[in-house]
Amino acid sequence: MNLKELADALELSQTTVSRALNGYPEVSEGTRLRVLSAARSFNYRPSAGARNLATGRSMAVRHIIPLSANHEMMNIIFSDFIAGTGEIYAEHGYDMIVSVVPEAQELQSYRDAVARGSVEGFMIHGPRRNDPRLPLLQELGVPFFVHGRSTGYDEPYAWLDVNNRRAIERATNYLIELGHQRIGLINGGEQMDFAQRRREGYVTAHVKAGISTDTTLMTSGDMTEPQGHIAALVMLDLPDPPTAFVASSILSTLGIRRAVESRGLMVGRDISIICFDDDITTLPNGSPAEPTFTASRSSVRAAGRRCAELLIDRINNQHLPPHQELWEAELILGGSTAVAKKDKTT
Structure with missing residues (x-):
């Protein structure tokens, strides 16, 4: 079943059905519940293209990862963070786009994504001191959230970091x-x-x-x-x-x-x-x-989930001051530490 068929079955316009499915406030609660019930009954799932066309939103979050000779982000720690963010994006109906780009093209990649209108917000990884991405994104006016902090950049921005x-x-x-x-x-x-x-x-x-x-x-x-x-x-x-x-x-x-x-x-x-x-x-x-x-x-996976929650909140409430959150790590005692041995020469 497509959107037109669902709308015909409900004797409603396609616009009303689309707005009801996407939670628009101008749709009455009774109509919204009726549409949702029918969508479940008919096992209707809107396509991303139809949803985006109806709402004027991409419902996509982009992670741009630079390939660098100095560091490599694509490892199992990064994968755990991505898994955490993905859980939250899926719950809220967002698509995640991960772009791996040459380091020299990183900043231009942000500009290009904004110019295409293909993104609701950005998740920033591996911030550096005086990170040039932050002033660029402030200038572009697109919501972003930073996993970590950037010393030397003093304008307020949204972040979550471990101490x-x-x-x-x-x-x-x-x-x-x-x-x-x-x-x-x-x-x-x-x-x-x-x-x-x-x-x-x-x-x-x-x-x-x-x-x-x-x-x-x-x-x-x-x-x-x-x-x-x-x-x-x-x-x-x-x-x-x-x-x-x-x-x-x-x-x-x-x-x-x-x-x-x-x-x-x-x-x-x-x-x-x-x-x-x-x-x-x-x-x-x-x-x-x-x-x-x-x-x-x-837990980097828990950090991924929390960062995604806060980014989505940032997307939906851009008028609010940027949220900043600092976590404390827990010291876990294991079998790899012991009292130092005395110098054998004494």
Whole structure:
């Protein structure tokens, strides 16, 4: 059954039926309920094209992802975020468009999407400091929502972020309380705002404890298992190697563990590790009763759901001040941390 046939069966105009199905306030409640009941009875599902033509709206949210030599967004953490947003978009009748573009074309891609009128709003990933996307989108006047924050951009905009600085400061401080003085930081790419905040948390914990930081114990790069493995090997081969690591991702942590074991050491006995565990659906941190790694836990899938809710609210209420939300990560104690061993030379 198409829209015309449904309208004929109800003896209503196609415009009235379309407006009733899409919740327009000028349609009376009695008519709306009658149309919805008939649509269910006839198993009617409006096509996206017909719906958009009738309402003048695209009902689409776009995620533009740049391919870069410096970082790669397309990983299992990103997939979990996309799964979370997709759940909410589907509930509210929105389509999700994910566009992967060359980094040099990223800004133009936003302009092109707006010029075509093919988008209701944008979800912004991986914000950088002084991120050029934010002033561009403010200028274009299209609703957008940022997963994260951009230091250096002072105009109000809508965002949700995890308190990355506090999470890593707390994790580093926990290792210091266990007696660790040489702690390696294996961070994400520090062109990203979140990674710079995590480094700040690591440094702050050292300063508060009166411990000097050592640049040979700090590195950044892609949050992958190979990057964690290589970075950990370099640090473990130092004349004065670390006794513990703080890692920006459970993916990097798997590489750190491989490096530790390749040196004949044991995680949780000889070397302690705390990771920023994104509570990844396809890569759980052990079991709830027995976490494999001590971790700063924050569900990226839950963040995706919340970001989508807030973006849709932003689309529907553009006159309201932009909503901003800061989540705290939870420190989960697992089997990867222990009291620092005393120096064998003493």
